[in-house]
Amino acid sequence: MSTDGLSRRDLFAKIGLALNVLAAGVLATPVLGYLLSPILRGDRGQYKRWLTLGGLDEFPEGQTRLATFRNPLAGVSDGDTDHIPCWVRRIQGEEFQVFAINCAHLGCPVRWFSQSGLFMCPCHGGVYYEDGSRASGPPPRGLFRYAHRVEEGRLLIDAGQLPTLSTTAKRDDGDSGRCSADL
């Protein structure tokens, strides 16, 4: 038995503890990576794949219609949850606006009322004009808009994430300015 405070057994106990801390640390790295996978994996470059909403003739000029698409980042167990709806407003010619279904307030599905030209939300009473701008109620902004373009007589949008205030319908920006077909 040593007398200078640190016995052989104490030393081994401490080394044993240190080994376990080390092992836990090594284990923690893959565990953390696994847990953070939704962030680290990101969108796997699929966001920029253009999705078709259908031919232009499905969207009469001056009308707003519901369209659906399959989310590009679908998983095996998604069932029908990756069938995402959106509102397509064809202003005239190839001038479109494509709105997310999710209310900018808290994400409930807004409904279009063509007679009054308003989108109304069934949850907390958000209302939007036909151009997606906020009309009344709690939403802090207008409806989220997808980037879109027209190609070979078809309307395409760039979509892939649930639109919220920090993940707007458009991939990289804060949905500033008008959507244009030249994207």
Added chain:
Amino acid sequence: MLQKVWRWFDERLQIAKPIRDVAEHQVPTRSASWWYVFGSAALTVFVLQIFTGVLLALVYVPSAAEAWNSLQHLNHDVTLGWFLRAVHGWGSNFMIAVVLIHMCQVALFGAYKFPRELTWILGVFLLLLALGMAFTGQVMRFDQDAYWGLGIGASIVGRVPLAGKPLLWLLLGGPIIGGATLSRFFALHVFVIPGLLIAFVSLHLLLVLKLGINEWPMPGRVVRRATYVREYHELIREDGIPFVPDAVWKDMFFSAAIVVTVMACAALFGPFGPRGYPDPTIIQTIPRPDFFFQWLYAMLALLPPGIETPLLLVGPVIAIGFLILLPFLSGEGEKSWKRRPIAVVTLLLVAIAFATLTRLAAYSPWSPVMDGWSGDPVPVRYLEGRSPLERQGSLVFQVKQCRNCHSIGGSGGRRGPALDRVATRMTHDQLVRQALQGGGNMPAYGKNLNPAEVTALVSFLETLHPTNQVPARDAAASAREGDAR
């Protein structure tokens, strides 16, 4: 023979004496009261939830593609599957209710004061975990309410500055609500939160045994850190009874009553949902949260938009922080509610606020009634003896969905004011202005009403006043007319 077997086991386990010590621990005679039964009732319901939860997991499939169908299967095909689902669903409601009552009782009886601060803090975490179970449980019932409820949760997380997106993707397990989302909420609901609950409940109980059950608060009997423990031990020595059998019978009666009530509710009212199929393209849905989140749903509709995000993100931190700090803010002093008016008033205010918000959520006046315009006709009495123009106006009123937000004849939305007497409040010019420009939370209809429609609509609205009450008139205009004459 049985005794012999028991003795064989106890020689090895040596557990009889600790069990007897725990069971027979002394409690203050007056604390063996019907007011002290809610904690044990919460434990009973918790055991019931674990039991029924495991049984449901035998059939439930935690996959976004299968969950809804497996619940239908449980409801309709599995023998008494509906009943097990109903017991689990009603059990969750009773769980929250009993925990809240338990917490109010503890607050009113000053039981969180020295030396039971940690017991209270563990209780706060238990409340949060129970609410976590309720929310994740609502997600398990993977229907439209669950889907859009997740959307609301996601949108709140999306309001977090800077870290919003990573937090959101972490919450959902990816960029959208889907299979990964249900899987992780399933893991939370059946492994993570129950595991934490079991650990925290054990600690909570251990503390109750170590520190003794709170004595009946007497006005004038003041808690002081220096003397409390000695005084408590004197009290249970002089006026104490063993928990088993003298006090436990009330707990057992009440627990049994709660379990029977849960089963009765389950048998009478049946299981909760699942409601509509979780396909986001079915947008004809009106998502509503479960009962114990309705106050939150009401609050989200009523908070001023300008301060909503800060309140949503900071409010819970302040509320939880206050609950955790409570035993440190008032760890000593009077325990009796008769000498603690601020505590009583605060608790009453909170209770009234929650009750009011829950009540409001039941008829959610802030939501437009989606079929208000097509659901009910304009009452006949508002059309009798009216001119063709006025009748045309009533048609405009219906077709332009005014009624989604404004009621007449008692049906329609409550988002805006009822219009049965609107002509007594607003003049012709004001009505035109309001319809075209909106304002005061009403959208402007200028682009969607042509002049003929406006004329018709306003002429109809001008007829909406009681027969014996004159409509509002423009005093300035009539004064001008008088001058001109």
